[in-house]
Amino acid sequence: MKSWHRYAITLVGGIAVGLGALWSLTSAGFSGGAIVNGPWSTSMGYGTKATDPLTRARVARGGMLALPAVETVYWAAKTDPTGAPLDGNCRYSLSGTPLDARWWSVTIYDTKGYMVANAANKWSVNGANVALDAKGEWRVTISPEKPAEGAWLPGTKGQPFHLTLRMYNPGKAFRGAPEKAALPRIVKEGC
Numbered sequence: 001m002k003s004w005h006r007y008a009i010t011l012v013g014g015i016a017v018g019l020g021a022l023w024s025l026t027s028a029g030f031s032g033g034a035i036v037n038g039p040w041s042t043s044m045g046y047g048t049k050a051t052d053p054l055t056r057a058r059v060a061r062g063g064m065l066a067l068p069a070v071e072t073v074y075w076a077a078k079t080d081p082t083g084a085p086l087d088g089n090c091r092y093s094l095s096g097t098p099l100d101a102r103w104w105s106v107t108i109y110d111t112k113g114y115m116v117a118n119a120a121n122k123w124s125v126n127g128a129n130v131a132l133d134a135k136g137e138w139r140v141t142i143s144p145e146k147p148a149e150g151a152w153l154p155g156t157k158g159q160p161f162h163l164t165l166r167m168y169n170p171g172k173a174f175r176g177a178p179e180k181a182a183l184p185r186i187v188k189e190g191c
Contacts, residue, residue: 119154
């Protein structure tokens with residue numbers, strides 16, 4: 001074999017290994033951030049010039065136009081609090097108190113970062129469209145079947161999913177200790 005063949009094979013192999021490693025490293029999307037709060041994780045560096053190149057690549061691969069933390073904080077949840085992946089076959093309760101933000105939303109995505117296909121054409125809930133109960137809490141059911149009452153995010157049978165929580169204009173108290181903030185609870189109710 002000629003020496004240039006060896007160099008070409010080595011070069012192509014190196015590029016393939018490098019691209020594979022980059023794809024694997026950037027697959028975490030908004031999860032895997034430095035701040036963890038229950039099943040939710042984030043980084044306060046999204047959308048800033050100070051963000052490291054790997055985080056920028058994750059944001060770009062996720063297709064998000066991230067704003068800085070003073071404007072928006074992005075949280076991701078791929079599991080329930082026990083560490084089990086979120087499963088479209090199951091029924092979950094997503095609940096909490098009003099968040100320390102001007103406006104917030106929770107969106108359901110498939111594991112590739114796309115909105116979950118569903119017949120209801122519904123992918124998100126927000127602080128303006130969930131009602132508070134007598135205790136001042138809101139609740140959303142995530143399941144393939146629509147509940148008899150209350151807010152609902154459709155899951156898809158046979159398809160795992162992720163949740164993204166966006167908090168717009170978070171309060172100073174939240175920004176001071178995001179790892180201690182009262183974020184939505186995710187509870188698996190059954191499969």
